[in-house]
Every structure is written in structure tokens, then in C-alpha cells.
Amino acid sequence: MELIAQWFILWSFLIGILGSLGYFTAVYFGFVAFGPEGREYILTPFRDSKATVMCIKVGWFCTIGGLIAAIFQLPQSEFVPIQSFVLGATWPSIVGQLLSGRQIGPSRDELTGLGLTSEAASASERETQAAPGEAVQLEDELERLGLTRHSVAGTQRTAEETSAEERRLPGEDEASQGNPPS
Amino acid sequence: MMRQSSGNPLLMPVETFLDPSSRTNKLPDTADVWQVLEKFKEGHGAVVLVDASDRPQGVFTPSDMERIRRAFREDPSRSPKAIDLASRPPLSVYSTEPLEYALKRMQDRGVITGIAVVDRETEKYAGYLYKSKIARMLGVLR
Numbered sequence: 076m077e078l079i080a081q082w083f084i085l086w087s088f089l090i091g092i093l094g095s096l097g098y099f100t101a102v103y104f105g106f107v108a109f110g111p112e113g114r115e116y117i118l119t120p121f122r123d124s125k126a127t128v129m130c131i132k133v134g135w136f137c138t139i140g141g142l143i144a145a146i147f148q149l150p151q152s153e154f155v156p157i158q159s160f161v162l163g164a165t166w167p168s169i170v171g172q173l174l175s176g177r178q179i180g181p182s183r184d185e186l187t188g189l190g191l192t193s194e195a196a197s198a199s200e201r202e203t204q205a206a207p208g209e210a211v212q213l214e215d216e217l218e219r220l221g222l223t224r225h226s227v228a229g230t231q232r233t234a235e236e237t238s239a240e241e242r243r244l245p246g247e248d249e250a251s252q253g254n255p256p257s
Numbered sequence: 258m259m260r261q262s263s264g265n266p267l268l269m270p271v272e273t274f275l276d277p278s279s280r281t282n283k284l285p286d287t288a289d290v291w292q293v294l295e296k297f298k299e300g301h302g303a304v305v306l307v308d309a310s311d312r313p314q315g316v317f318t319p320s321d322m323e324r325i326r327r328a329f330r331e332d333p334s335r336s337p338k339a340i341d342l343a344s345r346p347p348l349s350v351y352s353t354e355p356l357e358y359a360l361k362r363m364q365d366r367g368v369i370t371g372i373a374v375v376d377r378e379t380e381k382y383a384g385y386l387y388k389s390k391i392a393r394m395l396g397v398l399r
Binding site: 181185186189190191192193195196197198199200202203205206207209210211213214216217220221222223224 | 265266267289291294295297298299300301302318319320322325326329330333337357360361363364369370371387388389391392393395397
């Protein structure tokens with residue numbers, strides 16, 4: 076026990092490696108219930124161009140697991156091997172959660188670069204809110220010009236009737252009046 | 258477990274932010290300007306004209322009302338058909354495109370109101386994405 080107590084960090088590191096290796100083994104042999112697609116999704120980064128799982132990448136993965144377990148052990152006075160093992164096995168999700176947790180949303184600079192500033196957004200909202208009033212004003216103005224929906228429709232019908240009359244043949248006019256065509 | 262997405266809203270598809278009720282701002286492309294004005298009076302911030310296949314053909318934003326005003330002042334006898342006065346072609350984006358792309362398109366065209374959204378598969382009008390609404394969702398506007 077004394078030996079373990081003196082070498083907490085190193086033991087955490089080694090147990091963390093075992094945790095990562097245990098997780099990788101479970102995935103590799105399909106023990107973890109991800110299904111064949113999920114298994115391939117996880118193993119793809121470990122494969123080389125010939126689709127062979129590379130030991131060096133597995134070693135890299137496990138080493139990181141061990142390091143993270145050691146980091147979590149550092150501030151603790153008591154040795155927690157279970158914690159080290161679990162951290163070794165689950166370190167990718169922990170790191171992912173830490174990173175995405177900091178990224179609450181796009182940065183202000185990012186939004187400004189896309190034209191989404193508070194001034195632009197306010198202008199957009201003001202424009203939308205003013206639209207009903209402007210529409211009423213425009214309707215009134217068109218009415219003052221003598222233009223309403225019905226007046227324009229009537230003008231259009233008159234123009235169409237005039238065009239239709241002009242297109243009618245002279246003979247048709249005389250026939251309609253009872254005169255024989257010349 | 259291992260490869261989680263960052264959850265950046267700018268990378269999410271436009272349809273995530275689309276309010277289905279925004280589709281009610283559409284009119285057929287045979288509509289007249291009075292129908293467009295009625296839509297604005299109902300509270301819509303933009304009016305989209307669609308053809309018989311429900312594909313966007315033109316758009317009116319509040320800033321276009323000045324253009325309608327000028328057009329009728331210059332020629333009171335002009336045709337009241339809305340499609341002749343609409344902005345064409347309408348600025349649009351597919352529903353599966355990322356939000357970032359939609360914002361970039363609006364910025365490039367200098368559009369401040371929003372952008373029409375078209376369904377990727379059917380090419381039909383899916384709704385209107387207002388810039389102010391995006392700003393609220395992203396916390397730019399409170």
C-alpha cells in the first residue's frame with residue numbers, strides 16, 4: 076500500500092491506459108453495443124490506408140487516456156483507481172463535453188463577419204414592425220392618385236373592350252346593324 | 258461517444274430556424290399590389306410571389322413599397338400586377354443549407370429583411386427566414 080501511495084500519479088496513468096485499452100478492446104470485438112456501423116465509425120480513425128488497425132494509433136489513444144487519468148489524480152490526496160480506469164475508458168466524451176460546453180455559440184466576431192450585428196438586426200426588426208403602417212400610407216396615397224383596386228380593374232376592362240372593338244372586322248359591324256356587307 | 262458535434266448553430270440547416278407559419282406570407286404571381294399591401298398590413302415583414310408550382314418568383318420587402326409609390330407616381334396608368342414590381346429573382350436558399358450560408362448570401366446582396374427558403378427536394382417555397390428572428394435566437398438581439 077505504501078508503494079501505491081507514493082506513486083499515485085504513475086499508477087493512475089497506467090490504470091488510465093488500461094481503461095482506454097479496455098474500451099478499445101470492447102469496441103474491437105463488438106462487445107459494446109454500437110452495432111456494425113457504429114463499430115466502424117469508431118474504428119475508422121485507428122485504421123491506416125489499408126484499413127488495418129494501427130498499433131501506434133491505439134497506443135496514442137491509450138496514452139492520452141492515461142495522461143488524463145493522471146491529471147485528474149493530481150489534486151487528490153487519495154488514490155482512486157476506479158476513477159482512473161473510468162477516465163481512461165471515457166476520456167473522449169469528457170474532453171468533447173468540456174470543449175463544446177465552452178462553445179456556447181458562435182462568437183460575436185463570427186456573427187459580425189456575417190453581417191449579423193445588433194444594429195443590423197435592430198434595423199431589420201424596425202423595418203418589419205413599420206411595414207403595416209407603411210402599407211396603409213401607400214394605400215391612401217394610391218387612393219389620392221385616383222387608384223384603387225376597383226378603379227384600376229375598371230380601367231383595364233375598358234381598355235380591353237376598346238381593343239376588342241378595334242379588332243372587330245368592318246363587315247361584322249354592318250351585319251350587326253342589318254346592312255348587307257359590301 | 259467519441260465524435261460529438263460542436264453544436265454550432267451557424268452550421269445547422271436553415272430549416273432548424275424556420276417558422277412554418279412564415280409560409281403564409283406568399284401570394285400567387287398573378288396577384289396585384291393591393292394584395293401585397295394587404296399582406297403587409299397583416300403583419301408580414303416580406304411577401305413572396307410564387308408560381309403555380311409553388312416556386313418563388315419574386316419578393317417584396319418593406320423597402321420595396323417606396324418603389325411601388327414611385328412607379329405609380331410616374332405612371333398612374335401602369336399595370337397593378339405585383340410581379341412587375343417585385344424584386345426578381347428572389348434571394349433564396351435551400352432548407353438544408355447551413356445558416357452561415359444563408360447569412361452570407363444576405364450580406365452579399367445587402368438584404369436586411371431576410372431570405373426565402375426553398376425545399377431541397379421539391380423546390381417548393383418552404384417559408385421566410387427573417388434576419389431579426391435569427392438575431393434573437395443567437396442572442397444578438399434581446
